[in-house]
Amino acid sequence: MSTFQHIKPAGKAQFKDRYTTKAAELLTPWEEGKKGDIAIIGAPLSKPSISHSGASFAPDAIRRCLNSFTTYNIERGTDLQEDSKTIIDFGDISMHPTSIEESHQRIYESTKAVTETNTAPFTIILGGDHSITTSTVKAIKETKGTVGIIQFDAHHDLRNTEDGGPTNGTPFRRLIEEGHLQGDHLIQIGIRNYANAKAYHDYAIEQGVTVYTMKDVRQSNSSITELIQHALTQLESKVDTIYLSVDMDVLDQAFAPGCPAIGPGGMHPDTLMEAVQTALEHPKVTTMDIVEIDPTLDTRDMTSRVAAHLILETLSK
Amino acid sequence: MSTFQHIKPAGKAQFKDRYTTKAAELLTPWEEGKKGDIAIIGAPLSKPSISHSGASFAPDAIRRCLNSFTTYNIERGTDLQEDSKTIIDFGDISMHPTSIEESHQRIYESTKAVTETNTAPFTIILGGDHSITTSTVKAIKETKGTVGIIQFDAHHDLRNTEDGGPTNGTPFRRLIEEGHLQGDHLIQIGIRNYANAKAYHDYAIEQGVTVYTMKDVRQSNSSITELIQHALTQLESKVDTIYLSVDMDVLDQAFAPGCPAIGPGGMHPDTLMEAVQTALEHPKVTTMDIVEIDPTLDTRDMTSRVAAHLILETLSK
Amino acid sequence: MSTFQHIKPAGKAQFKDRYTTKAAELLTPWEEGKKGDIAIIGAPLSKPSISHSGASFAPDAIRRCLNSFTTYNIERGTDLQEDSKTIIDFGDISMHPTSIEESHQRIYESTKAVTETNTAPFTIILGGDHSITTSTVKAIKETKGTVGIIQFDAHHDLRNTEDGGPTNGTPFRRLIEEGHLQGDHLIQIGIRNYANAKAYHDYAIEQGVTVYTMKDVRQSNSSITELIQHALTQLESKVDTIYLSVDMDVLDQAFAPGCPAIGPGGMHPDTLMEAVQTALEHPKVTTMDIVEIDPTLDTRDMTSRVAAHLILETLSK
Amino acid sequence: MSTFQHIKPAGKAQFKDRYTTKAAELLTPWEEGKKGDIAIIGAPLSKPSISHSGASFAPDAIRRCLNSFTTYNIERGTDLQEDSKTIIDFGDISMHPTSIEESHQRIYESTKAVTETNTAPFTIILGGDHSITTSTVKAIKETKGTVGIIQFDAHHDLRNTEDGGPTNGTPFRRLIEEGHLQGDHLIQIGIRNYANAKAYHDYAIEQGVTVYTMKDVRQSNSSITELIQHALTQLESKVDTIYLSVDMDVLDQAFAPGCPAIGPGGMHPDTLMEAVQTALEHPKVTTMDIVEIDPTLDTRDMTSRVAAHLILETLSK
Amino acid sequence: MSTFQHIKPAGKAQFKDRYTTKAAELLTPWEEGKKGDIAIIGAPLSKPSISHSGASFAPDAIRRCLNSFTTYNIERGTDLQEDSKTIIDFGDISMHPTSIEESHQRIYESTKAVTETNTAPFTIILGGDHSITTSTVKAIKETKGTVGIIQFDAHHDLRNTEDGGPTNGTPFRRLIEEGHLQGDHLIQIGIRNYANAKAYHDYAIEQGVTVYTMKDVRQSNSSITELIQHALTQLESKVDTIYLSVDMDVLDQAFAPGCPAIGPGGMHPDTLMEAVQTALEHPKVTTMDIVEIDPTLDTRDMTSRVAAHLILETLSK
Amino acid sequence: MSTFQHIKPAGKAQFKDRYTTKAAELLTPWEEGKKGDIAIIGAPLSKPSISHSGASFAPDAIRRCLNSFTTYNIERGTDLQEDSKTIIDFGDISMHPTSIEESHQRIYESTKAVTETNTAPFTIILGGDHSITTSTVKAIKETKGTVGIIQFDAHHDLRNTEDGGPTNGTPFRRLIEEGHLQGDHLIQIGIRNYANAKAYHDYAIEQGVTVYTMKDVRQSNSSITELIQHALTQLESKVDTIYLSVDMDVLDQAFAPGCPAIGPGGMHPDTLMEAVQTALEHPKVTTMDIVEIDPTLDTRDMTSRVAAHLILETLSK
Numbered sequence A, B, C, D, E, F: 001m002s003t004f005q006h007i008k009p010a011g012k013a014q015f016k017d018r019y020t021t022k023a024a025e026l027l028t029p030w031e032e033g034k035k036g037d038i039a040i041i042g043a044p045l046s047k048p049s050i051s052h053s054g055a056s057f058a059p060d061a062i063r064r065c066l067n068s069f070t071t072y073n074i075e076r077g078t079d080l081q082e083d084s085k086t087i088i089d090f091g092d093i094s095m096h097p098t099s100i101e102e103s104h105q106r107i108y109e110s111t112k113a114v115t116e117t118n119t120a121p122f123t124i125i126l127g128g129d130h131s132i133t134t135s136t137v138k139a140i141k142e143t144k145g146t147v148g149i150i151q152f153d154a155h156h157d158l159r160n161t162e163d164g165g166p167t168n169g170t171p172f173r174r175l176i177e178e179g180h181l182q183g184d185h186l187i188q189i190g191i192r193n194y195a196n197a198k199a200y201h202d203y204a205i206e207q208g209v210t211v212y213t214m215k216d217v218r219q220s221n222s223s224i225t226e227l228i229q230h231a232l233t234q235l236e237s238k239v240d241t242i243y244l245s246v247d248m249d250v251l252d253q254a255f256a257p258g259c260p261a262i263g264p265g266g267m268h269p270d271t272l273m274e275a276v277q278t279a280l281e282h283p284k285v286t287t288m289d290i291v292e293i294d295p296t297l298d299t300r301d302m303t304s305r306v307a308a309h310l311i312l313e314t315l316s317k
């Protein structure tokens, strides 16, 4: 009946311009057999964080921010919708309220299950805090082989696990100690002054981890591209697949006000974007996580908007 | 595959206690032929407001708050789910971005269409600002006959329409002037000092409107029930159907911080609840709107929580 | 030219309903010889406060809130505009940025000057913090004779001045010590548990101050009127003029979230309103101050709205 | 040297009035052998919460709020300092970042250790979320014998533990199931409509738990004292010690905006205060916890101020 | 009388340094015949916005921010007051509460009336949302002849008007379609990735619009000046007057947190400032609007401060 | 007893990683005779500020932010703890609530006393507003001889003192007028457009003050180092000691949202860091103040984090 023409499902009654596709419309809930260009899954876990964190709200916030973007890349002249790009959305992994061990196990199992479906050539995991990366990398290793990691982060995340267990300060330590990652397959970019213990930098060096500080980034300034290309070259012959781990606190606090561990002296988002774009061009780069956004601390979802922007770039891959 | 057991659709991966039903689970999207205990529809319109208002966000906020309530009424010993109570959710009416006239027309048409389906014996319209009530009452009148209104409000809402057109200050004036409502079928409760022009109070009296000020409410204190019963008796023989129009600013600012026009000297929410409960017992009471909640101004959705609580009471009707 | 018809001075281009007078429209800037029903003056001083305070913003905030009220008192059936009530607004006293002594002196001189104009039978001073009251009462005493004070406050404000000078904790102590006020001409209402030092309560008793605690107020519950009438009777034969000093922190924190020293266990605003209304009926009550509202801490100007409401009641005097 | 006279340790350089003792000054860090009137210990744990909670910040916030109170109870005419009342502050229990089981164990062990010192006749545990109560009650039982509990709460907290483990929805269920508490030794006050599953109310009844809903509280209005006295009488002959468990969400949302699970229809703080005062008069009442305050959600620490106020009342015991 | 020396009109009692002129003091309310260097008028309209917008508060906010600037340009060594620069403030255009069509008509008529007075060689219109630009450009065209536009914006604003009427997404489309602007007289600068529909970019190209993306801006980095000079050269021979339309969302979200449509990847304010300065040097540049600032979303008026800064630059023209 | 192992003093029960030293742990309360690398003292005074300021909270906030930094400088490869660097914390100077003159005197006396202890080769004073600098420089002059100042500031701070006394707009004027500082010993960096009166710039020039505007800074862009070296060369032969006065509002508002006088067009924090690092290398640089941070206005302590970062750099001196 025509009188129903203006009634829309709850939350869907907003203005629709017939020529505009919002990026969020590219999200298609997963169903058995569906294929797409990227697969996305949320890991809303932040209880392992050392400091209070609402990073568990980030998958929702990032998806919500996809409503603030369209599908058209004016700089390349390409349109994600015209090019039939699709994001298969597996939804979120349900977390256990009181067992962090169980939650990590669920992330491992779910990431493995998602990857085994071969739904898409590229997978994005939305954290959550950085503790999830041990689980996701372990799953990727089992499905795709030896993993190399390019980590964007202000912090090493190589803390000892005796003091606090599998916190968000330990993911790469646990991967190395548990034998899922070789130190020389890990490249850390954006590590910051007065943000890490010397002991963990020493550990990184001992393990053969490649460390680029913010000073390195600043000095390579107009050429983060070269730094990334160098990193890719270093990894490509040694590993089967390359995993990008993007801790948003690699950005300066003015540009990422919603990270739990904000601080001055960080990266500009245009630099991060360029770095990720360069990495995406490499055929072995097949997985990315985006972690450490706490929407309850953010200013107008600014940090989640940067994350949503990064996701769209993966579709131009 | 069992490894998918913890993956849930986006936004649905929260903790589930097997014995607890959240009130939001009672919401069932409308489909042709479905019947329920109450029908709900959102009218997310606030552009007609005299002052800046984000009341268009209220339908979403109120539905979201239903997640903070369960289905069990411990005081009556009844459970909405056990009693198979259902809320048929028609969703929201899509508003025109630049034509308020068209938006009002859509609300009229949609409310009429919803009511004509005879989906439920009770209908709730979630505003939006109070301007929507002219449209909804007009629709109710065409489907249910002569309408009597019990309006909870700090304000008369009887402003002249020449100065600003169909604003949120005019709904009952427009109903009277357009012949959809007789003045003596309107009962206003909670009208407040220094919140109205004398001219509009004079107009109310002239038109035979019954006006209970906050002083009347305070003096009837332990007996708002009697005041409401008196109102119902006054209306029941004259009208075919009774419509409750709940402008949340009837409440004191400490209890309804999210209304655009907050102020001191208002009603306590327990009194409003008791008044609505009493009204709901009357068989001719078949429709209710809840208006003037601006979630962008609210403190932790407090005002929307009161609204959600009111909705649940209608299910015990 | 007709094309200019919609252009209004900056900040005045808001919607105007021809039948509605906003209470703020009663404000008339003072000019030599002008007479009115109440005179109002702002004392935007909060640097003497013991804790950080933005009470200097309160005169602006309270005037702004007068825009949220109309002139019609529906409970009495009277209209301030119809009754030609006017508020002569003397504006604000300019404070010295670094000399609190000079600022206090300016408040004294200005209040005296204002009172000497005999502009209105009732004067309202808008603080500022409570330290201003020493200056204003001193001025009132010189123009109107012996002063009796009814103070609404959670605190005695009788601290010693050696430790911090003329802070907002000392106004009544200074008045007594400097000989401007007899202890038995001071009646304190709403004094709260765990909000004062015993030494100052002892001082109050020694000086003959009458103290009503919140317990006294709660117990007189439905009869704050009687408590006030008793206070007036006690003062009327001893003093020439009665001054109401309203520290908004006498209210419970839920109703006055904008006071620097909020706390639980305070008065309900309806009780304060009733108390002030009762006091205003007495012919010797000629001055009132409203102090200790910090708009930078408030929630949506709630506390200033209560203040604005109190001001309107003085016009019904 | 005299020039150092104005230099104070960091954070201590605030104004000091020589006659005023702030309640926070009663806090004395525990040392072996020290005795006091109450012992206090913080359990900053909120990771077990079903919804995101920063209740781990509450012990700090509540102690900070003790700076906003003095030691003088004007209504009783007693001064905590004059009466040499002391609060022995054991500090906070260090929580494990990723093992909730370990954190609960630490709370149990620490509470037991604290109680065994016999430092004070009354002990207060500052949560944290309500999950801590299983640990604390278990400890109290081992040191003081059979425990009876008067729980102030909007919720039963009797959820099944299979779905989420030892969350903040389960403390009393776990106590009963683990044999530390008999159902008929538990009295729940303030249980609210649409805030619980029917299954858990049924469980309560089955287990012999006494349940007073908010309707019961409202109806006993001027006599919460009698309701509490009745509860005490019911428990006193059956148990060795009585434990008050105060979940601040028993209060109405307008008065306790900082609880994770706020809602309308709750208790007024004056009623809670009166109830606690009445309970404290009973010699068997020896322990109290205050839980479910999330300072990151609060408005100006209002909810923590109520908590601080409650603590002071225990000193008048 | 000397005792009145410290009393100032309400809101004017702040500290005055005798040697400092605040930029806000340059604002002179318009009177018939008055001439000045720039004319300013507010168009407080945001109801046409596609998303909820409080841009109607921007004229007030921007004027308020002029209080945070002085008149002295240290880099040029010139002082606006010494140079007798004046801003004639026409005030704000009164908007119709419920007819957007009428509001747009009033903006057209008022801008035309203001321009026809020939009060100043340069006119600034303060939005409001971007929908106002159709009205203002139409007025400018009628008074000054063929209009060329340099638009700073993340968005094309060339949406079809069938779907939503004259929203803030359509101003330039409407100008072109209604024949007030030729496509090749429009130069867009700062258009951003994933912020527009491809269809509208195609439309821009079809209509001969010149489009500079953010990539173009970044690449011209140290030479935005050249880009602007190129744009001016392109327009100067074809049009009678050049209009700058500054949508503040052209800036990166970190620098313009108060725009409704914030996002990453935008311009730095120093670049915008340099671009506007360059444009202002051209004699045909006679009008500017500043739109899309929503003060209710801003952080400490940061975005309005940038706007105020831009206004001051026009006075150095 | 082992069961006490998890109980820590209030506020100290947070997670401890055995290999990580937080920068805050370098803070050692001063005791007679203790020596360290830097001495730190708080001057929590903001009542002299022209506009409302909570800069008195900054010493606490900055110290708190030292908890967000570690001791390891990855770019230099040095660790402050390994190098046994210590910060002797003298605490805060107690301010007089109502006498600004007395407060300034206390700052003078305390700074002198602190410096005379010869506790450390470098002293940092944490403001407070900029008015404190007159007092501190006077003290430094008396203990270390002729003072040269490098001031980072958007403002000259050379206002006349007749209009407002010793406000935060006057510190350098007072130093010059009182003979404690020669104009040509003052170098101002970062002075901004429309942020100063011409009269004060003229005064600066007259007095021989060296002024670098933001344009100068931008143009020296990649070489702020040279600008600073030039400044040091200019001062070194003329003065006994060089004092860095860092008004955080020299930074752009996006990077220092917590300064009272924020604005666009300011310095990037990396530039400020580089400038301070360069200055610290000079042996005559022995004192620094950090002023004009108002934590009540800040976003997540961002501005205090920059301050904390600056402090750590002084330890690498």
Ligand SMILES: [Ca+2]
Pocket (backbone or CB within 6 Å): A130, A153, A155, A157, A168, A247, A292
């Ligand atoms: Ca990390």
Ligand SMILES: [Ca+2]
Pocket (backbone or CB within 6 Å): A153, A154, A155, A247, A249, A250, A261, A292
């Ligand atoms: Ca990190």
Ligand SMILES: [Ca+2]
Pocket (backbone or CB within 6 Å): B130, B153, B155, B157, B168, B247, B292
């Ligand atoms: Ca209404």
Ligand SMILES: [Ca+2]
Pocket (backbone or CB within 6 Å): B153, B154, B155, B247, B249, B250, B261, B292
């Ligand atoms: Ca209303």
Ligand SMILES: [Ca+2]
Pocket (backbone or CB within 6 Å): C130, C153, C155, C157, C168, C247, C292
């Ligand atoms: Ca007071």
Ligand SMILES: [Ca+2]
Pocket (backbone or CB within 6 Å): C153, C154, C155, C247, C249, C250, C261, C292
């Ligand atoms: Ca007080």
Ligand SMILES: [Ca+2]
Pocket (backbone or CB within 6 Å): D130, D153, D155, D157, D168, D247, D292
């Ligand atoms: Ca509970």
Ligand SMILES: [Ca+2]
Pocket (backbone or CB within 6 Å): D153, D154, D155, D247, D249, D250, D261, D292
């Ligand atoms: Ca509860």
Ligand SMILES: [Ca+2]
Pocket (backbone or CB within 6 Å): E130, E153, E155, E157, E168, E247, E292
């Ligand atoms: Ca635009």
Ligand SMILES: [Ca+2]
Pocket (backbone or CB within 6 Å): E153, E154, E155, E247, E249, E250, E261, E292
């Ligand atoms: Ca735009």
Ligand SMILES: [Ca+2]
Pocket (backbone or CB within 6 Å): F130, F153, F155, F157, F168, F247, F292
């Ligand atoms: Ca300064």
Ligand SMILES: [Ca+2]
Pocket (backbone or CB within 6 Å): F153, F154, F155, F247, F249, F250, F261, F292
């Ligand atoms: Ca400055």
